[in-house]
Amino acid sequence: MNADLASEVSELNALLAHTLSINDTIQFDDLRLEDDFPAFTIPxxxxxxxxxxxxxxxxxxxxxxxxxxxxxxxxxxxxxxxxxxxxxxxxxxxxxxxxxxxxxxxxxxxxxxxxxxxxxKVRQRNQEVDELENAYRNAEADAIVTYNTMVLEKSRYPENFPQEFRLAYVPESKELVVEYELPPVAIVPEADSYKYVKSSDSINGKPRKKADIKDLYQDVVASVALRTIHEIFEADQMDCVQVAVFNGFVHGVNPATGKDMTSHLISVRATKETFLGIDLARIDKKACLRNLGANVSPRPDELQAVKPIVDFNRIDKRFVEQSDVLADLEARPNLMDLSPFEFENLVSNLFDRMGLETKQTRSSRDGGVDAVAFDARPVLGGKVVIQCKRYRNTVDVSAVRDLYGTMLNEGANKGILVATSGYGQDAFEFSKDKPIELIDGGGLLYLLKEVGVNARIVFPTDG
The missing domain is CATH 1.10.287 (Helix Hairpins)
Structure with missing residues (x-):
């Protein structure tokens, strides 16, 4: 029993190391079938x-x-x-x-x-593989999601790990978002060791300390997050993914209400360039996650939640939009048809409806500020600077630097950059450890829909 217990704990400790010796790249030729049907033999x-x-x-x-x-x-x-x-x-x-x-x-x-x-069946399968490979090499969003789904499905974890996840991809910023179900704290054995008591002819288990359960579970959560990001970047054949976001959640029971609850225990965003510069075989996982600007639950064993860096539903809604009825889609206002002032007004009204006290600035006197909002919540609230970018192209890091400078000048607690397009990896890298939130076109449409406003973003096709 002690040998089994030691093996179980060792397996949990080796979750990250396990993937480092494996090539996570999916070879398309391996997905194809061959005519290996057995030759005819007389029964x-x-x-x-x-x-x-x-x-x-x-x-x-x-x-x-x-x-x-x-x-x-x-x-x-x-x-x-x-x-x-x-x-x-x-x-x-x-x-x-x-x-x-x-x-x-x-x-x-x-x-x-x-x-x-x-x-x-062979012809059909191979045709599907050919189509998937062509779509993947052409950087089509659905193919990138399918490819990375196969990558993560191939990853081998202990049998009692759920391994349920969802993926979404933002082509503009080459950002892949993973919403991943983590194993519950029960994955950590409650017993620290077993002992045979001769006088009672019984086997007694020594309980594992709560602090040790917490530490080992934190290590499991960190390992799954870093392992998933590593597998995504290592398997990326066409440089389709420049930014990876991992949101790890767990299902549990709210002890105060007795109702089911879902808690995010970790959220981390990493750029490919930064992450590939990390030697995962030698890191301290906690220090590595801090350096990446991750949000990590201090008490994952108690389901203490953290805020996801990227709300998966915002990304996911971007693709759901495409399946709506065309008539409904065409009836929605195109945000790209608004004037810059009208777009700033729209964003100000949005944050008003979300509960902030927002004031739009005058265009000639804004000093780089399109709107100023005040969050009335104690401790967490304060002054928020908002900038709006009605862009068709990717927003680069200079806009984020400008926002950060404006925040410092205004004495603001937080900065929000709202754009109709997406962001480059440098923008995410610059903002990762700062009180800055980047909202892209998909996130904006999602937030507008949440307050009852249906809109669309259609970029002009002219030069």
Missing amino acids: TALAQAPTAPVRNTIRPPGFVARMVPGASKRHQQALLIEEQRFSEAISAYENAAIKHTSAINNERKKHKTSHDLFLA
């Missing part, structure tokens, strides 16, 4: 062919036997009987041989039919 029941009958030899009577009256006649009768038997045996043999050949031919037909179906 065992038909392996033995009917045996041709042998004519019995009826020897004529000898000199002495012929002296016996009727001997010659009996010899003739024996010849006739044997001829009759042999004729019937030949007929039965020929019928059996025909049936045997027919049965083998039927089995050959069945084999050919099965082989044809298998070949059709």
Whole structure:
């Protein structure tokens, strides 16, 4: 029992190290099927062919036997009987041989039919793989999600890990967001060791300290997050993913209400350039996550939640929009048709409805500020500076630096940059450890929908 316990804990401690020796890249050729259908073999029941009958030899009577009256006649009768038997045996043999050949031919037909179906399956599968590979190499969003889904599904965890997740991809910023279900704290064994007590002939378990459970569970949460990001970046063949976001959540029961609850225990965003510069075999996981600007629960064993750096639903809604009825879509206002002032006013009204006290600045006197909001909440609240970018192109890091400078000049607690497009990886890298929130076009549409405003973003196609 102690050996099993040690093995279980060792497996949890090695979650991150396990993936470092594995190449997580999906080779498309490995997904294709080959014609390895088994050759036809005669079934065992038909392996033995009917045996041709042998004519019995009826020897004529000898000199002495012929002296016996009727001997010659009996010899003739024996010849006739044997001829009759042999004729019937030949007929039965020929019928059996025909049936045997027919049965083998039927089995050959069945084999050919099965082989044809298998070949059709091979052709269909290989065509699907070809289409997926072409779409992936053309950086199509759905293909990138499918490819990375296969990458994460291939990752092997202990049997009692849920391994349930959702993916969303933002082409403009090459950002992949992973919403990942973590194992519950029960994954950590409650017993620290077992001991046999001779006097009572029983085995007693020594409980694991709560602090040790918390530390080991924190390590599991950190390992899954870093391992997932590592697998995504390592498997990225076409540089389709420049930014990866991992939101790890767990299902549990709210001790105050007894109702089911979902708590995010970790949220981390990493750029590919930064993450690939980390030696995962030598890091301290907590220090690494701090350096990446991760939000990590201080008490994951008590389901103490943190705020996701990127709300998955905001990203996901970006793709759901595409499935709406066209008539409804066309009826929505296009944010790109608004003037800069109208767009700033729209954003100000949005944050008003979200509970902030927002004031739009005058264009000629804004000093880089499009709107100022005040969050009335104690401790967490304060002054918020908002800038709006009605852009068709990716917002680069300079806009984020300008926002941060404005925050310092205004003495603001937080800065929010709202854009109709997306952000580059440098923008995410600059803002990761600062009180700055970047809202892209998909996030903006999601927030507008949450307050009852249906809109769309259609970029002009002219030069």
